[in-house]
Amino acid sequence: MSRALKSTLLIGVQVSLLLAIIYVPGLIRPLDAAMARALGLAGANLDHHVLQPLVFFALAFAVAWTTIDINRPVFKAVVAGLVVAEVFTLSVLVALYGVYFSPILPAAAAAMSFFAAFVYSHSESGQRQRVADAAFGRRVSAEGMHALVNGRAPLDDAGDLQELTVVVAEIFNHEGLMDALEPTRHAAVTNRFLHAAAEVLVQGGGTLIACDGEGARVVFGAPLPTAEHAALACRAALEVARQTRALNAELAREHDGLTCDLRVGVNSGEMAVGYFGSERVGGFGAAGEEVAFTRRLCAANLVYGTTILIGARTFDMAETAIEARPLELLRRRQGDAYLEVYELLGEPKDLSPDELSRRDLFWTGVIFFREKRLADAMGKFAQARPADNKTDAPLEYYVNRIRQLQNGRGAADFETTRLLNTL
Numbered sequence: 001m002s003r004a005l006k007s008t009l010l011i012g013v014q015v016s017l018l019l020a021i022i023y024v025p026g027l028i029r030p031l032d033a034a035m036a037r038a039l040g041l042a043g044a045n046l047d048h049h050v051l052q053p054l055v056f057f058a059l060a061f062a063v064a065w066t067t068i069d070i071n072r073p074v075f076k077a078v079v080a081g082l083v084v085a086e087v088f089t090l091s092v093l094v095a096l097y098g099v100y101f102s103p104i105l106p107a108a109a110a111a112m113s114f115f116a117a118f119v120y121s122h123s124e125s126g127q128r129q130r131v132a133d134a135a136f137g138r139r140v141s142a143e144g145m146h147a148l149v150n151g152r153a154p155l156d157d158a159g160d161l162q163e164l165t166v167v168v169a170e171i172f173n174h175e176g177l178m179d180a181l182e183p184t185r186h187a188a189v190t191n192r193f194l195h196a197a198a199e200v201l202v203q204g205g206g207t208l209i210a211c212d213g214e215g216a217r218v219v220f221g222a223p224l225p226t227a228e229h230a231a232l233a234c235r236a237a238l239e240v241a242r243q244t245r246a247l248n249a250e251l252a253r254e255h256d257g258l259t260c261d262l263r264v265g266v267n268s269g270e271m272a273v274g275y276f277g278s279e280r281v282g283g284f285g286a287a288g289e290e291v292a293f294t295r296r297l298c299a300a301n302l303v304y305g306t307t308i309l310i311g312a313r314t315f316d317m318a319e320t321a322i323e324a325r326p327l328e329l330l331r332r333r334q335g336d337a338y339l340e341v342y343e344l345l346g347e348p349k350d351l352s353p354d355e356l357s358r359r360d361l362f363w364t365g366v367i368f369f370r371e372k373r374l375a376d377a378m379g380k381f382a383q384a385r386p387a388d389n390k391t392d393a394p395l396e397y398y399v400n401r402i403r404q405l406q407n408g409r410g411a412a413d414f415e416t417t418r419l420l421n422t423l
Helices: 003-023 029-038 051-069 073-095 104-121 128-136 142-150 174-180 183-203 229-254 289-304 312-321 353-370 374-383 393-406 418-422
Strands: 160-171 207-211 215-220 262-277 282-287 308-310 323-331 338-346
Touching: 003 051, 003 104, 003 142, 029 104, 051 073, 051 104, 073 104, 128 142, 128 282, 160 183, 160 229, 160 289, 174 183, 183 207, 183 215, 183 229, 207 282, 215 229, 215 262, 215 282, 215 289, 229 262, 229 308, 229 312, 229 338, 262 289, 262 312, 289 308, 289 323, 289 338, 289 393, 308 312, 312 338, 323 353, 353 374, 353 393, 374 393
Parallel strands: 262 308
Antiparallel strands: 160 215, 160 262, 207 215, 262 282, 308 338, 323 338
């Protein structure tokens, strides 16, 4: 049950009980008599109909809910004021037919519920809905927003260092799209892919930190902490790839084979999270070397012909939930350390026994390559080729590197390519 609903029920029950204590003994009877005389119903029956208590019970809960739910204080007051005005208007209207309807307790229910709910909505607990909406809006899923509002995760703008997972999805063939499409159509196609990617990543548990003409960036694990952020990010990235293939099939039919080159990078590590930007534009985001490295991973897909690359820490954290294969030892921009880069292939249920076998042969080939056993590596890569003659771009990448090395070229790039170091 949400915090707002609990508060509504609590306020509604308390107001209803208080008014029932006044109503049952007939304590408002003198006021009703004066009101009846003012309406020209001096001799009217003042015994309240059964609907009378039902009306003020209902208003006690309804006004409490609307006051808590509406963010702007002026609108809260307007709604409560309209309810009170309508109650008195109803009393006047039914008086025209010689019937007395007491507006006193219904108006009191509306006023008391409004006051109690207004006080609550300005408390720290009551402010969470407004703060969460302002800070995150549609950056998180509906389930995520519900968890934020009703949880204990901090919503302030203080920065923090956390181990999280970042997903970057970028489009790399804008030039080709712009050459083939008119500007309005290019924007529509780009937005079609970015909308799908952002929606999948957010619904998968991420928080959208940026979405522009270049691509979408989403962080997993903040502001709602979870130990499964790497696995969630990988599953969402795989779904982005599936959605991209489907959209590209549609785009190719519409525009004579034209496709959108969207690639994905996934990386985990310690990064700064909080609110970044200026008064003009800003919002929740992440910063640090791990975020920059994720963008390098995304761009490195172009080198291997892959769709999704993940970092070493992501692989370590999500290993039991994914299937992957190693591709490269990639140097960090800072320091001399090399980190393993993996191609994300799918979830365990996605790969057939034959695909798993070829993955293991490829993995062995990479190990032989790093040990400079080029002939053995070439043999394993030959065994790992798909039987249906489909192109395996990373496999062909390694075969070409081995041939270059065997021909005396590319010795300086044996452990990692120059191209990757400059991304």
